[in-house]
Every structure is written in C-alpha cells, then in structure tokens.
Amino acid sequence: MSRFLKPLIQRRTYLETFDLLLDLVVGTIWFTVFTTLIATGASLLITLVGLPILTATFYLARAAAHGERVRARAFLGTDIERPTYKPPKSHSLWHRLVAPFADRTTWKEVVYVWLVQPVHGLVNFVVAVTVWAIPLWAITLPIYAVHGQGAAPELWSGERLDTWHEVIPVVIGGLVALPFVPWIIRGFAALDAAVARACLRPSKVDQxxxxxxxxxxxxxxxxxxxxxxxxxxxxxxxxxxxxxxxxxxxxxxxxxxxxxxxxxxxxxxxxxxxxxxxxxxxxxHPAVLTDRGLDAALSALAARSTVPVQLDVRLKERPPASVEATAYFIVAEALTNAARYANATAASVSVRQQGDKLHIEVADDGVGGAEQRPGGGLAGLAGRASSVEGSLRISSPKGGPTVVAADLPCA
Missing domain, CATH: 1.20.5 (Single alpha-helices involved in coiled-coils or other helix-helix interfaces)
Structure with missing residues (x-):
C-alpha cells in the first residue's frame, strides 16, 4: 500500500505533471511559428525569398528539437541521442540551402515540433488538468458547498450537494481516486517520452x-x-x-x-x-584477445602498464569480436593517457556485462583536465565506440580524477 501511495509525495510526479501542462504552451508556440514560416516560405518559392525562409525554418526545427530533448531529459528523465546531421555536399550557397531537406532526421523533427507535439500536447494538458481537478474538487467540496450560500454544485436532477450526508460520499470518492492520479500521470508521461524518442532520435539510415x-x-x-x-x-x-x-x-x-x-x-x-x-x-589486434578473450587480454595489458592497475572483469559470456576489440582499445588508450599525460600513480579498470550492454570504466588519480579534441586520442575512442553503436563519456575535472566510461552493445 505504501508503494502505491508513495508517488503522491515524489518529486517526479509533479515534474511530469508540469511537463504535461507545459506541452500545450510549447505546442501552441511551435504550431504558430512553423505554420507561419512554412506557409510564408512555400508561398514565396517562386521568388528568391521562399527557399531561404524554408531553410531557416528547418534549421529552427533542429534547434527546437534540441530544446525538446533537453526538456525530456530534465522533466521526464529520458535521454534522447542528439543526431549527426547530413552535411552539405559542398560549401556553395545552393548546397547549404538545400542540405536540411536531404536529411531524414530533420524531416522527423519538423513533423514532430509542427504537428505531433501540438496535438499530443493538447491531449496531455487536458488529461493532466482533468485527473488532478476531479479528485481535488471532490476533496475540497465541503469547504464551500455546505456553508457557502448558493455555492454548492447542482446535479443533473436539479438538486444541490449542500448537506454533509451528500458531500461526505463525494469526499470519500475523491480520496479513493487521488492515489491513482500519479500513476495516470506517469503513464501519459511515459507515452510522451516514447513519442519524443521515436520522433527525435536519429534516423536509422542516417545512423x-x-x-x-x-x-x-x-x-x-x-x-x-x-x-x-x-x-x-x-x-x-x-x-x-x-x-x-x-x-x-x-x-x-x-x-x-x-x-x-x-x-x-x-x-x-x-x-x-x-x-x-x-x-x-x-x-x-593482440593474439591473446582472439585466443583467450577480453579478460586475459586486459590482464596482459594491465601487467604491461607502467601505472599500477586494479582490474575487475566480470563477464557472463564472451562479447562479439568487434565489441571485444573496441573495449580493449578503449582501456589501452585510457591507460596510456593515464601514464603519459596524467602523471597518475594508480588506475582502476572495471568491465561488467549488464544485460545486453558491456559497461567499461577506467579511472586514474592523475592531474585531470583531459578534453575530447577533434583528431585527438579521446575523440578516436568516441569514434570507436560509436562505430559499434556504443557511447563514451569522459569526466576529467582539473586536479582529477579522470574517468573514462563506455557502454557497448553485446547483442
């Protein structure tokens, strides 16, 4: 029972409620803006002005979609991967103007912020207001119905709820209904997150x-x-x-x-x-990785490291060869950086198989300050992780410690 009632006092419930209410405001703004811009740009296509307006509209849709991803992460706890857009074929003005129209992800974003989000936002707003208003109205009914002159609600039969024996059952009904409200809110918030994820994540073809x-x-x-x-x-x-x-x-x-x-x-x-x-x-490609697997290869790597390494590898089964190689090179590069640049005196390597993901974490006690620069070793690691549809995160504040974490798919 306590688990059923707990969402009533959880911050998450009210963040999700606020997000559902905010959907209508945001949706109205986006629908107005994009309808105006698309109609204006389309009507002026026969002139030299229409195409730049539509191009600017598509770039605005990318910015709006980024804002929606940030909102989904802040209020719904949903991380939606930011896409890599298809670049122009050249630096000519024409190719820059038409580049957004050739990108599938941008089209998905336009449809979402212009059409899907406004309609879905209206539904979310109505649901959020209704599910909270009905039980709260029922619970607060005695405050004004019994003692307020003419304030009692009127039934379809023409009678008013203005006596205690008529009001109490309504209050009880409101108290019974109130614990269901957070669960309804969570359901619609989950649907909101699923729609946003489907429309705002990168197109599979582009990925x-x-x-x-x-x-x-x-x-x-x-x-x-x-x-x-x-x-x-x-x-x-x-x-x-x-x-x-x-x-x-x-x-x-x-x-x-x-x-x-x-x-x-x-x-x-x-x-x-x-x-x-x-x-x-x-x-x-180390032979030990092919012959004996990731655990043995990382053990050999740790033994050769000039920095003392604490190794913890827990694998339920052997990952695919491409994932093993990527994990090996991520750890190798992180340990090399720890010894060469971070002046570390100790490092730890943790590799765990969690469901269909391989989680890798390499930490050192060095000076920190590592950054992911284009063409650098850390950028190369991020590229390796992305090549197997994984992700890489780096935390390296000044003074340390540095933590390189990666999640790679095992399925």
Missing part, C-alpha cells in the same frame, strides 16, 4: 551512414598510424641491419674481427626490429 563513415575514418587512421610506426621503427632498424650486414660482408676476409662485431650489431638490430613488429602486431 548507419554515420557509423559507416566513422568506421572508414577509424580504419584509415589506423592504417596511417601503422604506416608511420613501420616507417619510423622496424623499417629503419631493418635498413640499419642491411647496412651492417653489407659492411660485414666486405670485411669478412680482410678483417674478420670487425666483421664479427658488425654481425653482432646486426643481430641486436634484428632482435629490436622483431620486438617492435611484435608490439605493432599487438597494437593492431
């Missing part, structure tokens, strides 16, 4: 296109990194090895001791080249 583009960018970046590592590392050592062996061959008859020293140097260069190639192969 797949963005994911494909990020995957290509990551692959090209990895390829350039491998090329640089080979050129600056193993290739230089192999060139040095070839030169040492060439000089040893020239001195083989005339100066055997010098030739023996050069062969020894070449052997050392060979060992270092093999070690660099082994490290490079591990960076591309």
């Amino acid at each position: 797949l296109r963005a994911t494909q583009a990020r995957s290509v960018d990551i692959a090209m970046s990895d390829r350039r990194q491998i090329e640089r590592d080979l050129h600056d590392g193993a290739q230089q050592r192999l060139l040095s090895l070839g030169m040492d062996l060439g000089m040893a061959l020239e001195k083989f008859d005339s100066d055997p001791d010098a030739a023996r020293g050069l062969v020894g140097d070449a052997h050392g260069e060979l060992q270092r080249a093999i070690a660099e190639l082994r490290n490079l192969a591990r960076g591309i």
